[in-house]
Amino acid sequence: MRQFAEIEDLSDLVREALGARFRPVAVERLRGGSKKGVYRVHVEGPGGTGTGTGTGTGTGPTSVIVYRWADTENFWPATATERPGTNAGDPFAAASGLVPFLAAQRRLEGVGVRVPRVLLADGSRPGGADVAVVEDVAGGSLEALFGSDPARAANALAELATMLQIMHGQQNVSYGQVHLLERGGTAPGVSCEQVVTDRALADLAQAAGRDDRIASAACALEDRLRELAGRVAPRTRYGLIHGELGPDHVLVDADGLPVLIDIEGLMFFDVEWEHVFLRIRFDDRYEALSRPGLDPARLDLYRLAMRLSLVAGPLRLLDGDFPDRSAMRQIAEYNTHAALALLA
Structure with a gap:
C-alpha cells in the first residue's frame, strides 16, 4: 500500500522554508499528479491563521505547496514509464525530480515567465525523496x-x-x-x-x-x-x-x-x-x-x-x-x- 506524506513528515521542511515562527497545522495531498506528490500545507504564524491559501494579509503566507518526488508518489508502472527505445536523453523521457524542476524554474524566470517562487529545495532528504517548497498561488487554475x-x-x-x-x-x-x-x-x-x-x-x-x-x-x-x-x-x-x-x-x-x-x-x-x-x-x-x-x-x-x-x-x-x-x-x-x- 502506498504511503504518502503526513503533516509530521513535512513540518520540519516547511519550518525550514518559512522560519520557526510558522507552525504547520494541516496538510492535503492535491489530486492529479502522476509522477510527484503535491501537498498544500496550511500554516499558522505571522500574517495568517492557517485556514486560507496563498499570502495572508499580514507578514507571511497562510499556506505553501510542497512538491515531493519519490517512488511512492509515482503512479507510473515501472515497466511502462518509458516507451521502448527511449532513454534519459530523449525529449519525451519522463522528466521528474528536483534537477529538471530547478533547471526549468531558472530558465523560465530568466526570460520573465511567471512560475511559483521556490522557497526551499532539497535533494538530500531521508528516504531518497527530492522536495521543494514553493509559493501557493492564491488565484486557482x-x-x-x-x-x-x-x-x-x-x-x-x-x-x-x-x-x-x-x-x-x-x-x-x-x-x-x-x-x-x-x-x-x-x-x-x-x-x-x-x-x-x-x-x-x-x-x-x-x-x-x-x-x-x-x-x-x-x-x-x-x-x-x-x-x-x-x-x-x-x-x-x-x-x-x-x-x-x-x-x-x-x-x-x-x-x-x-x-x-x-x-x-x-x-x-x-x-x-x-x-x-x-x-x-x-x-x-x-x-x-x-x-x-x-x-x-x-x-x-x-x-x-x-x-x-x-x-x-x-x-x-x-x-x-x-x-x-x-x-x-x-x-x-x-x-x-x-x-x-x-x-x-
Whole structure:
C-alpha cells in the first residue's frame, strides 16, 4: 500500500522554508499528479491563521505547496514509464525530480515567465525523496476560472498568449529537455519530426496491444504516420516549450497573471508540438493563443502523433494503481476516436 506524506513528515521542511515562527497545522495531498506528490500545507504564524491559501494579509503566507518526488508518489508502472527505445536523453523521457524542476524554474524566470517562487529545495532528504517548497498561488487554475470568472479568465488567457510568445521566441540550435542541454548533453535522433515519428510508432504498438480498435487500424495508422513524416522539411532552430500546457497547468495569481506549473518537461523543440496540445486542451479558446507562421506539415504529423500519445499514455498508466481511473479511461477513449477520425 502506498504511503504518502503526513503533516509530521513535512513540518520540519516547511519550518525550514518559512522560519520557526510558522507552525504547520494541516496538510492535503492535491489530486492529479502522476509522477510527484503535491501537498498544500496550511500554516499558522505571522500574517495568517492557517485556514486560507496563498499570502495572508499580514507578514507571511497562510499556506505553501510542497512538491515531493519519490517512488511512492509515482503512479507510473515501472515497466511502462518509458516507451521502448527511449532513454534519459530523449525529449519525451519522463522528466521528474528536483534537477529538471530547478533547471526549468531558472530558465523560465530568466526570460520573465511567471512560475511559483521556490522557497526551499532539497535533494538530500531521508528516504531518497527530492522536495521543494514553493509559493501557493492564491488565484486557482485557469481551467477553474473559465467557469467561475470568465472575465478574469479572458484577461489571464491574453497574458498567457504573451507569455507563450516570449517562450516560443527563445531559440536554440539543439532540441531536448532544458536540464539536459544545460549540462551540455544532447538528445538522440536527427530531428524533432523523427523523434516524434518514432515515439508515435511505439505508442501505436502499445495502444494496439490494449485496444482492439487501434489494433484493427494499426497498419493504416502506421502508413499515415510515415506519409505525414515524409512531408516535413528539415529545420535547425527550436523554441522553448512547456510540453503539456493545458489550462490545469496554468494558475492565476492575485494580480491576474498566469503562473506555469508542472514545468519539469520544459524543452527546446518544434513549437508546433506545443500548439497541437494547446489546441486540444483549450479547444474553442485556442484562437487566443494561436500564432501565424506554423508549419502545416508538422502540425499534421504532430496532430496524429499527439492523439496516439493520449491513447497509449493513459492506458499505460492504468497498468498500475493510478486512483482516478475513470478520467484516464475517458482520455484514452476520446483520443482513440480522434486518432481514428484522422484516417478519414
